[in-house]
């Protein structure tokens with residue numbers, strides 16, 4: 091398996107064998123870049139960020155651009171994720187944001203995250219993207235009494251400062267009305283998340299970019315990036331693209347040592363998803379699953395789950411530490427054991443799909459959307475980029491077009507470099523991550 095800390099690049103690879111890929115006939119891939127081409131803005135990466143940046147550059151700002159994707163669009167996290175459209179990105183809570191900066195900044199970020207969810211919903215509606223939108227609501231489940239108290243405080247903080255977007259649900263109500271989850275102590279419900287089929291969404295985005303007449307070259311991995319004065323020359327296997335500006339939208343799939351602007355400023359981490367066989371109406375009743383609202387728990391090593399439109403249960407959590415171990419069955423098996431602990435009556439259900447994908451974690455737990463000297467990027471969604479990538483793409487397009495973006499750390503600060511204690515050696519980074527997983531496991535189990 092491709093490991094962005096170890097391998098040079100992932101090129102000419104098929105989409106993963108995910109549940110999502112089984113739900114739709116995949117379109118044929120676009121032709122690779124051949125010969126020399128010119129554009130104003132070159133976009134490296136055909137996930138949500140790259141495609142939507144192209145869409146906004148073309149449709150809102152009339153700026154010429156060209157997307158280069160190493161594989162098929164959606165090869166990265168955008169067609170591997172769990173399809174949770176959530177109000178949030180990164181890993182920092184709102185009260186932590188208010189402490190790190192101030193309340194107005196936290197409010198501003200909350201506003202951006204809210205707009206992100208609205209933006210995705212708006213794109214789906216406006217362009218009639220058929221991506222299996224499910225019930226509205228994002229449930230955060232407390233895995234122990236301490237987490238329950240924190241969720242209650244979070245609900246209070248949101249209600250006090252941001253309005254009525256959150257409600258606290260006690261254990262009994264949760265088990266009777268939402269899911270009879272054996273490890274839940276109660277939940278916080280945010281009222282504007284929803285589930286979608288991420289691959290269908292991605293292909294919908296591809297369609298609107300093509301309607302806007304933006305070229306998307308697939309199987310066109312950028313192997314070399316040469317800067318000549320203020321111009322950029324991006325070299326692929328069979329062509330080159332000359333550009334005035336470049337957007338790095340390769341997320342965690344960006345090859346190592348790609349550009350000093352982003353090198354060593356995020357950690358690629360594997361997340362793993364399993365999907366069961368479809369559950370019958372009796373099995374659903376027995377397990378006590380009454381909702382398809384997207385759900386995540388409060389563990390340090392979080393589990394996330396949702397009921398899919400065909401009554402399969404999707405269950406996700408952390409994957410292997412090292413990419414070379416990513417495809418080992420043990421990680422899917424561990425997720426199935428965790429699923430069975432939540433819903434014991436499902437222990438006989440088989441896992442039908444199991445896949446992994448890389449997420450990009452920034453070292454300050456926040457995404458950063460940043461442009462300087464004609465090079466822009468958006469990175470550090472930490473596993474929550476389905477909605478925020480849309481807002482990030484809009485803000486990236488605005489800043490490329492010379493417009494002011496909101497004065498928030500999201501858009502004003504570059505990705506912080508990795509802490510000095512983590513040397514730029516892949517094995518040492520991975521050992522640190524392995525240690526953190528053990529700490530998280532102990533903390534999640536013993537509080």
Ligand SMILES: Cc1cc2nc3c(=O)[nH]c(=O)nc-3n(C[C@H](O)[C@H](O)[C@H](O)COP(=O)(O)OP(=O)(O)OC[C@H]3O[C@@H](n4cnc5c(N)ncnc54)[C@H](O)[C@@H]3O)c2cc1C
Nearest residue numbers: 135137138139160166167168172174312340341447475476
């Ligand atoms: C298993 C999993 C579950 C997740 N679940 C959720 C969820 O439920 N909700 C949520 O909000 N977020 C979730 N995420 C995170 C979310 O999927 C990502 O934040 C989001 O898809 C990032 O989109 P992107 O366009 O920035 O990057 P990606 O989708 O990763 O796209 C990057 C693209 O760049 C291409 N690329 C890289 N280098 C080059 C190069 N040199 N030349 C050309 N192309 C290149 C890659 O091939 C890739 O297609 C999950 C992620 C994973 C892995």
